[in-house]
Amino acid sequence: MQTTLTTRATDRSPAFVVVTAMTPLVLGLMAYAADETSGLARAVLLALFSSGAAWGLAALVIGFLAPGRRLAIIAGVGGLIGATVVYYALIVFVSRRWQGGWLEDGTPADVMGLWSIARALGFWLVVSVVAGAVFGVLGDAVARASDRVGAAAAGVAWGLAAASGIHDLLVLARWVGWNGQATDIAVSAAMTIALATLVVAVLRRRRGPRGSGGMLALAATVSSGVGTAAWWLVESVRTAV
Template sequence: MPSGHLIDVAAGNRATLRRAALFYALAGVTLGVAAFVADVVPFEVARFLTPLVSSGSAWGLVALVVGYLAWSHRSAAVVGVGVLALSTVTYYALILFVSRRWLAGVQASGVEGAVLALPGLVSVARAAAFWLVASVGAGVVMGWLGQAVRRGSARFASVASGTALGLLSGEGAYAIFQIVVVWGGPVNPWQLDRLLSAGTQVCLAVVAVSVLVWLRRRSILWWVFPVTASASVAAGILSWHLVDSARMVL
């Protein structure tokens, strides 16, 4: 028979796991709702809200933070995937049942309306499937990096933090590269908004990674960090170029 002490410990562990599961579930739902809100608010608000809650940097940052808070590398990957997948499901469920923008332009009802709405519904399903797959990859990588920043050795944490910074700022760096290097022409208001959003994402990545490194309370190798971050930014730009190409197909 287990002793009373062991029973108390087991009950405490179960309670801790329930609280952790609730926290991660709330994080996932909140992120999905916030991204949906950024789609429906007026443009004047959305231009500031979108980079904070509905960008690759914002979602990757959430996976990085929950991974940092996890108790092992394996659990960090699991909660990273779980939070991003739940956010994706929440976001597209709100599109499906609340905004219903996939029904745009469909006036008929009954069988005819269902047929006319089918392409929009298929488009939502494809996008949801694409981002669920992306959530698995991003959740594993960013969750694991968050745990590595927290618990890794000085060299390991330096590489992890530099990699995280580069990946988080990848979307913003890609947009800046497109406008400054590829476009090379006069900057119109639309591109200026993109630059503002991109700059916000890069700043968000820098601040977030700096805070996590500071919370680590142990030193890192500062010469390794910028080298890794530079290489990671280049990889992030390439990754977002591939993502952008895939989104155009969808």
């Protein structure tokens, strides 16, 4: 059994290196690209590259491919931190959206704009550390734990990743009217849930022999509820910051 696990870890090592190296660049660049588009194209890019699901699932895949749990955590955290830094570096040095504002007394608001970006960067770096560690551990469990524990880890990963989409759909349900913006949000939310389902299904299949479907369903149900509540808190804190 140990030989089999070692062989599987070795087989995944090249993919682990590539995915870990590319995650910061791809997520950071594409999340920035989503900000520069609008309409349905923006909704799609947000779901695939700039949603909580997309970033959490990236760390999940890194954890799944990692040779061990410790490296899964380090690489998962590092990948999301790197992506966050790339994204905000592009805002500061490329789009420079913090420039051009003016205070009521006529003085430039550039310093306040930079301070706002710095606060957002700090907030999302903290989130990246937590999410990278959690999803890294879950990815490692999906790959190497027993069938029952692996199924539970897959269910938790799905629930936490899909929670951002579920949260957005619940927010939309409270809207009085419906317009193009609501449609884009609904499309993006549905895609994040579909993305979570696809990635977890693929990782479960790559794991090999599997079972405990009931455990997976139970873990997914509970974690999606907890994750959705957590997103309400994240959104509240982010707004305050």
